Amino acid sequence: MDAVILCAGKGTRLLPLTENRPKPMLPVGGKPILEYIINKVENLVDNIYLVVKYKKDMIIDYFRDHPKITFVEQGAIDGTGYALLSARNYLGDEFLVINGDIIFEDDLSGILSYENAMGLVEVENPENFGVVLLDREGNVVEIEEKPKNPKSNLINGGVYKFQSDVLDILEDLEPSERGEVELTDAIKELIKERRIKGVKLKGYWNDIGRPWDLLDSNRHILKGIKREIKGDIGKNVVIEGNVIVEEGAVIKHNSVIEGPAVIKSGAVVGPLAYIRPYTVLMENTFVGNSSEIKNSIVMRGTKIPHLSYVGDSIIGENCNFGCNTITANLRFDDKPVKVNIKGKVVESVRKLGVIMGDNVKTGVQVSFMPGVKVGSNSWIGPNLLVDRDVEPNTFIYKIDEKRVKRL
Known part of the structure; x- marks a missing residue:
């Protein structure tokens, strides 16, 4: 066979x-x-x-x-x-x-x-x-x-x-x-x-x-994991539930991790970071001071250093978030988040944040509306509310068609 x-x-x-x-x-x-x-x-x-x-x-x-x-x-x-x-x-x-x-x-x-x-x-x-x-x-x-x-x-x-x-x-x-x-x-x-x-x-x-299918399967897999703490754990760290912290990962002082969650080798969390259930931090990621991650997949090499929130999102490799980058994940009217899939706007799930490619950089004070997709190798300038999809290889410094540059 x-x-x-x-x-x-x-x-x-x-x-x-x-x-x-x-x-x-x-x-x-x-x-x-x-x-x-x-x-x-x-x-x-x-x-x-x-x-x-x-x-x-x-x-x-x-x-x-x-x-x-x-x-x-x-x-x-x-x-x-x-x-x-x-x-x-x-x-x-x-x-x-x-x-x-x-x-x-x-x-x-x-x-x-x-x-x-x-x-x-x-x-x-x-x-x-x-x-x-x-x-x-x-x-x-x-x-x-x-x-x-x-x-x-x-x-x-x-x-x-x-x-x-x-x-x-x-x-x-x-x-x-x-x-x-x-x-x-x-x-x-x-x-x-x-x-x-x-x-x-x-x-x-x-x-x-579709992206929300990936998050659904991620939740399913994490429900079956068993607690295994092998990384370097700092002072006053709270780890609740079934959490895997691989050898080579570092959890710094006063951080909180609520399982189920996976922290891969080389990842650094904290100090004072909050990792909520159904989160996976892949290898060599960094979630720093007062940043919160919930029900998300953060791929290799991505850095979310301080004062940021990432919820119900998928973040590609080698991204870097400026201070206070926020992903909105819920509409005011509580209806399913709408997402552009192959040129057609479809309803997804009740909560969905940003879907981001690789090598994206955000400036300080950037916010993403629910269901926004950001193409790889893009730069998002500071103090922007991103309410539409961003094509790959794009530099946005104002949300205005005249203020978008191709890298």
């Missing part, structure tokens, strides 16, 4: 977080999404094939020493079907196929018991996914992508078990209107012959397609 994990895509709905990294390498609970999937399957299979393309070196460098992993580069044609087909020369008679951007709990025993099977999930918003219909015997009889009027609340969970003949089907497919070879088109051929079962996945499942 082999496993193929599809991790070649960019993840445009997660911009600016994916400007400098592939979506499967986004951190959840202190580790890349992809690492959780690999941990799930490594004892079930003999070989793991990672299909890579966008920012492939980041994936290869991180997992190169894993004894079961082989890297396969996707060719010029896009699509999940062509991604699987790229690994054809390596695969045996049967194999697992898993999307590289999901967090799930199921042990896969149900899927492995069939020749061809698709993992299914019950959701409240099936219109945003591929909706699946089953017959009485559990065979998949229909799959429809993002229908306006869903016939079911069962969706495609992005976990599959196939026999090798699915590769022959893929070989004969023509690219879709989007110019992609789609795995779902091959599944539709299996459906015609009642040759693929639908298996409900047990436990937590999340398709990380």
Whole structure:
């Protein structure tokens, strides 16, 4: 048995977080999404094939020493079907196929018991996914992508078990209107012959397609951690609940950490800092005097030195916050925060702060309105209220179209 994990895509709905990294390498609970999937399957299979393309070196460098992993580069044609087909020369008679951007709990025993099977999930918003219909015997009889009027609340969970003949089907497919070879088109051929079962996945499942999905999975992972304090702890530090402080981290005097939370190696917290639940501070971050972080992911090398608040946010690598940088995370009317995703304004969740790329610098007294996205390598001048998205490589020193410069 082999496993193929599809991790070649960019993840445009997660911009600016994916400007400098592939979506499967986004951190959840202190580790890349992809690492959780690999941990799930490594004892079930003999070989793991990672299909890579966008920012492939980041994936290869991180997992190169894993004894079961082989890297396969996707060719010029896009699509999940062509991604699987790229690994054809390596695969045996049967194999697992898993999307590289999901967090799930199921042990896969149900899927492995069939020749061809698709993992299914019950959701409240099936219109945003591929909706699946089953017959009485559990065979998949229909799959429809993002229908306006869903016939079911069962969706495609992005976990599959196939026999090798699915590769022959893929070989004969023509690219879709989007110019992609789609795995779902091959599944539709299996459906015609009642040759693929639908298996409900047990436990937590999340398709990380939007920034608030990342925060949701981060909370889920942190709920399962156990307390482990290995770092250097200063005087009068209060650590409550399940908190991981890795060796090499420093918690300075009079700081408070409320779990669940993860403080990675090289991070420095305090003095007088407040780390609230569901926060992850990645390696070499700094949260200083009187700064407060809540329900957020702060990536490597970012510095939030003093008098700042970051709530319900995702902050990229190597950012630097000027004194009193504030992220608003709740609307006055208490309605879901609106976010621009690929040019379309959508409702997200009740609380959402800023979504920030890498290498962003803010001046003193900068405030961000809920749901604002800030592209990588941007500078935000002092005393600004940022109430709109900021493109990458931009210097803003007044919120006025005439006062925006490209770096």
